[in-house]
Amino acid sequence: MGQLLIAISLLAIVVTLLAPRIGQDPAYHDFADQRRLLLIPNAFDVLSSLLLGVVGALGLYRLAVRKSLSILAEIHVAYLVFFLALVLIAIGSAFYHWSPDNESLVWDRLPITLAFMSFFTIMLGERVSPRLARSLLAPLLVAGMASIVYWHYSELAGNGDLRAYALLQFLPVVLIPLMLLLSPPRYSRNRDIWWFLAWFLLSRTCELLDHQIYAWFGVISGHSLKHIAVSIGCLVFLLHLYRRERLES
Numbered sequence: 001m002g003q004l005l006i007a008i009s010l011l012a013i014v015v016t017l018l019a020p021r022i023g024q025d026p027a028y029h030d031f032a033d034q035r036r037l038l039l040i041p042n043a044f045d046v047l048s049s050l051l052l053g054v055v056g057a058l059g060l061y062r063l064a065v066r067k068s069l070s071i072l073a074e075i076h077v078a079y080l081v082f083f084l085a086l087v088l089i090a091i092g093s094a095f096y097h098w099s100p101d102n103e104s105l106v107w108d109r110l111p112i113t114l115a116f117m118s119f120f121t122i123m124l125g126e127r128v129s130p131r132l133a134r135s136l137l138a139p140l141l142v143a144g145m146a147s148i149v150y151w152h153y154s155e156l157a158g159n160g161d162l163r164a165y166a167l168l169q170f171l172p173v174v175l176i177p178l179m180l181l182l183s184p185p186r187y188s189r190n191r192d193i194w195w196f197l198a199w200f201l202l203s204r205t206c207e208l209l210d211h212q213i214y215a216w217f218g219v220i221s222g223h224s225l226k227h228i229a230v231s232i233g234c235l236v237f238l239l240h241l242y243r244r245e246r247l248e249s
Contacts (some may be wrong), residue, residue, distance in 0.1 A: 004216065005178070007177055008175060008178075009175070010106075011170060012167060012170065014136055017163075018095055020047045021159060021210065022160075022162040023101055023160035024105075024138035024151070024159070024161050029100035029102075031045055031097070032213070032214035032222065033065075033224060036228075040098070042098065044224045045097040045221070045224055045227070046097045046098055048228055049089075049093035049097060050094055050232045051147060052086050052089050052090045052134065052230065053087045054086075055083065055086055055231055056085070056088075056182055058086070058238065059234075059238045062242065063080060063083060068242060069241040069242055070138070070242070070244050070245065071241060072122075072125050073129035074125065074131070074134055075121060075125040075130055075133050075137065077137060078122045078125065078133065079118075079122060082114075082118040082122065085112075085114035086111075086115060088107070088110075089115060091107075091109065091111075092109075092111050092112075093108045095107050102152070102155055106152050109148050110148050112178060112215050113141075113147060114144060114245050115167060117137075117140040117144040117168070118145060118170055119172065119237075120171075120172040120175070120176065121140060122132045123172075123193075126186050127180065127183040128224055146222075147165040149159045153162070156159075177197065180193060181215070186247060188245045188246075189243060192236055192240035192246050196234070196236050196240070198231075199232050200229075202229045202233075203226040203227075206222040206226040207222060209222040209224070210222035213225060216233070
């Protein structure tokens with residue numbers, strides 16, 4: 001299993017290096033729903049961002065205060081980083097949607113990479129090797145943040161490059177299903193992880209259909225639904241950690 005993950009990762013890295021630079025599309029910041037609510041611009045995108053913070057705060061409480069989640073002790077820090085990242089995403093996303101541009105987008109994407117890398121580490125630890133996951137957590141978190149710093153300064157230099165960020169978004173989406181399919185689970189309720197991935201896929205679909213969904217319904221945009229869908233997905237994962245049981249090895 002480990003060799004397959006390494007081979008796919010190396011192939012993806014080579015393809016990324018050979019691919020042309022990917023600059024940030026200025027139209028990315030043109031969201032469908034720009035309605036103001038009281039003093040809040042782009043209010044529905046701003047407020048829906050905060051839902052993820054609620055899930056993150058609840059996860060931190062259950063993990064650090066109540067100690068009521070079933071986790072792999074060897075990678076305790078990865079779970080902590082994941083739920084902390086959800087809180088930071090809520091803050092960063094609300095800040096970004098208040099005034100969308102490349103500068104504010106940095107603070108949205110930085111915690112997103114922390115969430116992606118920590119969740120990938122959790123899956124790696126639970127499905128492949130806790131020792132490997134523990135050793136890779138810090139390098140993966142650094143790589144995630146470095147991809148955003150690199151993109152930001154490449155944009156400032158006039159040759160924006162999102163390839164590294166795209167790679168770190170793409171690889172977990174490919175490798176995690178493979179781990180779920182090919183590695184035996186350590187815990188019960190395996191279907192919950194698939195539901196988490198389904199909600200994530202739905203959130204990305206809503207994001208791509210931002211303007212179309214707003215045109216269809218007129219009351220909510222695809223991007224706001226993206227925030228809601230990913231929050232539900234993370235809540236599914238939190239409940240998974242609360243309800244699951246360790247399986248016999």
